[in-house]
Amino acid sequence: MNERRPEFGIPAVARTLAWLRFSAVIGQTATVIFVSEGLGVALDTPDLYTGIALLGLFALAVRWRLAQPWPVSAGELMLHVAIDTVVLGWLLYLTGGATNPFAALLLLPITLVATALSPRHVIVVALMSLGTYLVLLRWNQPLPPLGSGLHLLGMAMSFLISACLLGWFISRLALVLRDNQTLAQRIRERALRDEGFLAIATQAAGAAHELNTPLSTMRTLVTELRREHAEGTLAEDLALLDRQIERCRDSLRELVAAGKAQLAQTGERMSVADFVNVCGDRLQLLRPEILYNVELPDDAAEWIVEVPAGLHHAVLNLMNNAADASLANESAAVDVAVAREGANLVLRVRDYGRGIPRAVRLGMPFESSKSTGFGIGLALADATAERLGGELVIRAADGGGTETRLSVPLASVRLTLP
Structure with missing residues (x-):
């Protein structure tokens, strides 16, 4: 059985985003609970939970959408990325804006889109992320003082998440590229093989046309010889020779019939x-x-x-x-x-x-x-x-x-x- 290999393209990126979206809902919920309940930091939890809930509903809707038979277009994938960016921007706005260590996650959509869409789409997503970051620099709800230790911990977590996701994306992309190179090499070998088969088929067609006459002559001569030598070892040899000649004639007929069947696709x-x-x-x-x-x-x-x-x-x-x-x-x-x-x-x-x-x-x-x-x-x-x-x-x-x-x-x- 062939090993299932990773793939890249619009459908694959849409599925990856769907998986990351569910992971983000779980991670964001756990982070809000830990910071507000565990550390006692005053947060606007109703608005935060509202944003997370909207992201969760959107994740369920996309999950249903991806189960449908119609393909995902580039415009639809861009819409998914735009909604993810807006929701992430809203959550960052409520938690310190650009000073939030997790603001670096705005770079991840650019990495994902770059693996499947054109440079034009990548530029749009990059401008979208940059615009969100600039807005968060100017407008945000500042967090209470958390201390340098907690801020550094947040930066470390953000770096760890970014490093893991980027490493995963790049390794999958490199594997796909290697598979594509192997496939291209195999296609070249098959093309060379098929060219050889075509040359053989051309020669075989000419040989079939030329051999029909000498085989008919041999068949006539063998028939005459069998009449003259009806018994003995020579008769057995002539009978075998007659069968072999008939086999050659059958092969020529099969060659023509196979060509007709191939053309008719029957x-x-x-x-x-x-x-x-x-x-x-x-x-x-x-x-x-x-x-x-x-x-x-x-x-x-x-x-x-x-x-x-x-x-x-x-x-x-x-x-x-x-x-x-x-x-x-x-x-x-x-x-x-x-x-x-x-x-x-x-x-x-x-x-x-x-x-x-x-x-x-x-x-x-x-x-x-x-x-x-x-x-x-x-x-x-x-x-x-x-x-x-x-x-x-x-x-x-x-x-x-x-x-x-x-x-x-x-x-x-x-x-x-x-």
Whole structure:
């Protein structure tokens, strides 16, 4: 499961302000009680509690607002900041104005807005905070003498709150920037990979057009040879050759059909059991020496899916890779299992090879651990999973070998259950 990462933007800043607003209501109430009751300082508590109560009601209203589906605009966020600044200014006016150590909290809205809005909005918020501070310098209700010790304590508390909040905001922003850089790098790698796939697809289309004629000629010659040699070892070899030629012709037809399906954005409706069995039959045709074992849910024949273009080839590539790995370790077994896990349809392909020889870099084409491999099968499967909103994971299997896990969301295959 992917770790949830922090985000910045207008909605994120609005949620952060909502959380800070509730914290401010609790902290301001506790401070007023401590100063007026604990220290015996005469304060205008009715007006202070009125301001805190209004802030609390506004916090509840914003909480309800953020639960609604419509997005938060920049103007609405500015309104939230303006109301917070006015209420804070009112509370500071009743408690010494600019001489109150907590007047430094007027800087925090500027920091928050700077992470999500344009410089123009930041300037407006800065002028709003500056104007509030200048007003508090001229008009305020002075506090009774508190002594230097209590004033220094207030300054220390204000510094601590500001330092903690600023450190939190900046660390989250730095983390978001690092994540964005990682995402940009991943996007560049995917773009390079897709360019490689496009070049291969272009060459494959040309090869498909050119191969159709020689395959037809070979099919005709093999048919004639089979008539002349109807028995014996040569007849068996010719039959195998005929099947392989027909398989090549089927591949060319599938290539054209997949292209048409991709352009039409349609998939083939079939059951999960039929889909897996079709892939297994193709594997048996390509690799008749493989002992193919499949594990399906009891009602898999009633799970109807719309198979997207390319998914057949992705699964067949995984099965073929598993066959190569098993055969390289003097085993002929390949296991396939299908299950539904939450909102995903999961297909597992397990081989009985020597295990993962090194870290597998998914999505990086043209790298193969096989001397006869082109290195694009696994990359194509990963690209298909990514296009469908799923993922491809390769890990060591219990008891040896490797398990490849292909997971796709149920929504992308439009699964229909009985």
